[in-house]
Amino acid sequence: MPVSRPESLGARVIAHVDMDCFYVQVEQRKQPHLSGQPTAVVQYNSWKGGGLIAVSYEARKYGVKRSMRGDEAKQVCPQIQLVKVPVSRGKADLCIYRNAGSEVVSILSRKGRCERASIDEVYLDLTDASEAMLAETPPESVEIIDEEALKSHILGLNEDGSNLKENVREWLRRSEADHRDKLLACGALIVAELRMQVLKETEFTCSAGIAHNKMLAKLASGMNKPAQQTVVPFVSVKGLLEPLPIKKMKQLGGKLGSSLQIDLGVNTVGELLQFSEEKLQERYGINTGTWLWNVARGICGEEVEGRLLPKSHGSGKTFPGPRALKTIASVEHWLNELCEELSERLHSDLDQNKRIARTLTLHARAFKFSDTDSHKKFPSKSCPLRYGATKIQEDALNLFQAGLREYLGSHRIKTQGSQHNGWGITGLSVSASKIVAIPSGTSSIMKYFHGGDQTNCSTKQVNHTVITEAAPLSPSGIESYSGLHPSEQYIEFRAEEMRIRYAMPSLDQQGSKRELCSREDTCEAMQSADDKDPNCSFSNQAQDVQEISALSSPGTENCLELNQNVPQIESHGGNKYLRHGMRPEELKRKNVKDKGSSSILRFFQSCNNSSSSPKQVQVRTTDENKAFSSTSFQSTSSYSELHEADVRKENLFGTSTLGQNGSRRDTWDYKIDEIDPSVVNELPPEIQEELRYLVRPQKRANIPKRGSSIAHYFLPTKNS
Template identity: 55%
Template sequence: MPVSRPETSDSRVIAHVDMDCFYVQVEQRKLPHLRSLPTAVVQYNDWKGGGLIAVSYEARKFGVERSMRGDEAKEVCPDIQLVQVPVGRGKADLTIYRNAGSEVVSILSTKGRCERASIDEVYLDLTEAAQAMLVDSSPEISETVREEALKSHVLGLDLDSINIREKVRNWFGVNNTDHRDKLLACGALLIAELRMKVLEETEFTCSAGIAHNKMLAKLVSGMNKPAQQTVVPFSSVKKLLDPLPIKKMKHLGGKLGTSLQIDLGVNTVGDLLKYSEAKLQEYYGTNTGTWLWNTARGINGEEVQGRVLTKSHGSGKTFPGSRALRKMDAVEKWLKELSAELSDRLQADLEQNKRLAKTLTLHANAFQVSDSDSVRKFPSKSCPLRYGVSKIQEDAFMLFQAGLREYIGPFKVKFPSTQPGGWRITGLSVIASKLEAIPSGTRSITNYFNSLDHNCCPLDMLNDKCTHEAHSFQNEKGEATHWYLSDGDCSGILEPEKCVVDVEHVEEYSMRNSSQENGGVLDHENGGVLNQENGGVLNKEENSHEVQFRQYPNSSMPSPNQPNDDLGKEKTLSSSECQNYLGLDQTKAKTSPMEKELACTMESKGRSTKSPKDKEMYSIERYFQKWSPCTSKPEYPKNILESNTSSGSQLLSSSPSELKMEGVPHDNLRIGSVSEMGRHGLGLDEQSSMWSYEAGEIDPVIFNELPVEIQNELRASIRPRKRANICRKDSIDHYFLPSKGS
């Protein structure tokens, strides 16, 4: 249920950015000949042509809709291009879309607090940037950005007016004396700039809503699609909401909305105004009641959460109809596939974001083969997550068996069974959650990253060599909980219980390899590096004991090595499993994480490398011209570029001469990733010199997810950027010059 939060301010500038038919765009970027053709993305296609999950706007004109089957789409649009979602490990693999979403986020997160709301949606809090733009006399706004902003749909302006362009221009101009409108106008400019930047660097178009809160921004972001933006001035909120069907509001599309319609006769948001807050609370409880009351009035205090990374990773698959699983072997096989994908994603998260998942959850759907429709819920089960592919696979299967016992237990029904009364599995998913940043030092960034290189690990000591990098992770008590190992070809997590290391050796090693600066010992406060006290965690009492499943909520959980009476399945550790026991899987990973990372960076750099000339000429409209069916060649007709510049130049600019202000460094230079830094194995001096970055050089996505202490240290160490050589003019009036006509 929604919870009502008080508005912290009535003049925030919030944007909601929504990618246009995102999966289609990702596929069209890969296959440019599909651009401008009616296209849809389907997952699987052996059953009725697959299910559509994204539909291009060209295809929508034919009546093609999401949730149609491929075959249905072909009926209404015979020429539709159906592209399949990549399949890996026998299931749909959404990785390319997730990564494409990250590309977008890394651009959108440069101007304010950023919340990744879904794979293709982002909220931005642009309040500070908008305020700064009002205070600053010389905003660096290019002509094309200004033009793009002027195409905004500003709600509440007289739409039947002959000259809507002029109206919009006036709204953006000084004739509009409402301070909040000025802030929104700045927001619209910022979003226009961001949308163009997204297009230039990713080739994706998006639409956006700009308003004073998340609810309104979200409501209108899809109102004008594709590739357009919509602004909700404060004064037009009521006109927007009153006639709006109640189900259009976020959170009211489901049962709550239906209840409002049926039980209260509320069909539009305006209808809701008739009910007092007390009455709504009486019907729906305190929180929801207040939320409804506020929602009807366009009041919404939800903050934009500064979160650009997902909180969990899940991998699942359904087995509908006759595909329902009926054998334990099949369940195990699919759990292995799902777990392998999950493990890959966890490794990627660890490398890219330095986060570890703490909990593994298994969920399944089952049904009973019988005439009676007793569709009981298969209980989901969780356990502490242990890194390593085979660990996750084993644990997932254990969790399934625990759930299964509970599921069939009271019914004493044999599973699996093809007999009536037996049960079948129609869905399986494994979820890794409680993702936490690796424990970070409170003192030094240098040590934080240094620890990744200079710390050694039990495995190395066993091998008597140090080709691996390692890093230990501690819990809140400072005890080592995991070791992260990587030698470039493989990596994994090792639990301290599994480390057979004698403590003297550890200490000796630690002494040898730690920095002189802090007394020869890096403690965990300085970046999770082994120290004498914490090294002691790996002591003789603890290092050999098998503490597995110790946190399971009930005793029904089987131990992995214990023979399972249900299945007669016995687990023994093969040599390859022993390797996995150490979180290492030599057969996997052909490309090192480093190589992958570099490849990724190169790719995105290459894509964004455009000549300055191209950049100046870019606009979202021109982008469409570029791909329109009539112009087969991507050309930028120069003659239309300069149209309308005279009117545009009056907007938010103190003088025409400033329009030429270029050469300001872009904020999008990236370092490959933080982990790349950590792998360089530099000495302290070299590292500290490497850390004097310019503000724009650090990928904000990475920056935001760093531990707060590190962020603060980074900020302090960042060289202040030189302001562009702009002439100083005071006051906001320079931004809101009267339009030519007045």
């Protein structure tokens, strides 16, 4: 549930940018003849024309609504153009929309901290940019105000509906305005410019709200659509909220909002004002209560997070009613499809953003009749994520079976022959979370601290590289996906080779091939898999998953204890991990569990890759920006250049034979002994774990805790 955050001291300028019927625009750009036509994007055309997920404004005039069926839409608007969502592996594939969203983010993130709130929504903190504009070129000093800015809606202005543009111009340039209004005026100009830029570079229109906090900005962005912007001056807040139906507020559109209506008789935000904070806390708990009290007053201290990339990736599908999956074989089939998609996206993320996900989670929905507790939820299960489609598939199936046993519970279901006995899977999804950035070449960063080339330091450039989103540069974005399979096979291949070459006991091949459970297509098979076979006795503990699926042999567990007392500090974006509670003790525990078998290979492979695709634009999140700016670290090198330098000059393995693209495969002979242990300590825990099999056990000095400077993370590193 929502939770309140303290408001910051000075007035902020926050914008919320919302793409107009985004999926439709994406399709219209792809097929220009659709532009200006009543259009809707529909998914699963098979049944009743499929379900609408986006509707153009032309079509809305005819009463076409989202949540209509394609057939219904045709009835109310016979000329409507219905465009199908791409399907791959038998399910909707949203990647073209995700990629289009990235294009937009890469533009919007140019003027300030930027948070990607959804596939088509972004929050911006324009406080600094607005303050700067006010100091340098305040609107009152500017003769010609941009046309797009003049089309702004200023809440509280023009209430008689007359003299619009002149009033707006006057409001924006008002010299007697208070500081807050002037800031918002600057924000409006900046947003207008950004929106024009988005239109110019992507052909997409968007709407925006400009206000002093996220809640109000979000509210405003939806007030004048499409392709318009709305400003919420401080003095208009009360008047805006008072008559506003409670359900219009973000977070109050569901049960909480209903409870306010039903239990408290509150129908508008204004009516919420009567309730004391204590009263609300009493009813809804301390956090939600305070949050509600603040909502009523338009107070929201939530920060713009500064995150351009998603925190997780998921792939799922529902199998409604009669289509429910009734056999393990069919579940396995669909899990394989879902995992393939997930794996592709993970590899894409790794390639483009140098991030790895560490947790795999399986969700399922199931029904079960002929039972008292048939409404029981199918439990979700998670385990450490191992890269590679087949590994993910394998792990996902194991998670599913663990969940299924728990779901079916103690009660023994009688099985008749090969007939299933009354259960069905109505939804499956797999997701990858706990995504962390791979350190971008610790030692090359070191170089910058130790007399890096100062001529390279240019703020302009930093903004450009650091904030630039990894936009899929081709509009379709598909190519980058399709290119992934070879790379994946390559990695798998290398993984096998490593096992052989170093004969690592923990990476025994047999383990991966072991059949975990019967894959028979019957419920019996699932039953028998239940308690008998120790290999299949899954609990919800991650370790158990590991024991079965992570290729470990008994002796290897001890190795993991080696770094028990070693605080794990991440060099890259370290402040983020600390802030989010990844304290050393916890990391230590995690390390014991997180031992993927191939992430290290992937990591090094990705180092190589970074120099191989010059078109790639890298992303750096604001967390990382903070880290760098806190030590006034500046560089003209792009992220990938840093990488490249690292690989070329200071190759972790000392072979340094990395040539141009083609010769790369031949340079994979690591000289294990030359791995600098202190560098190892700065890798993500998961990768560290794998390195420990290769590197001699090494005592390591404690790295200072969170020092004032990020330099602390780098300085202890030996610059071999």
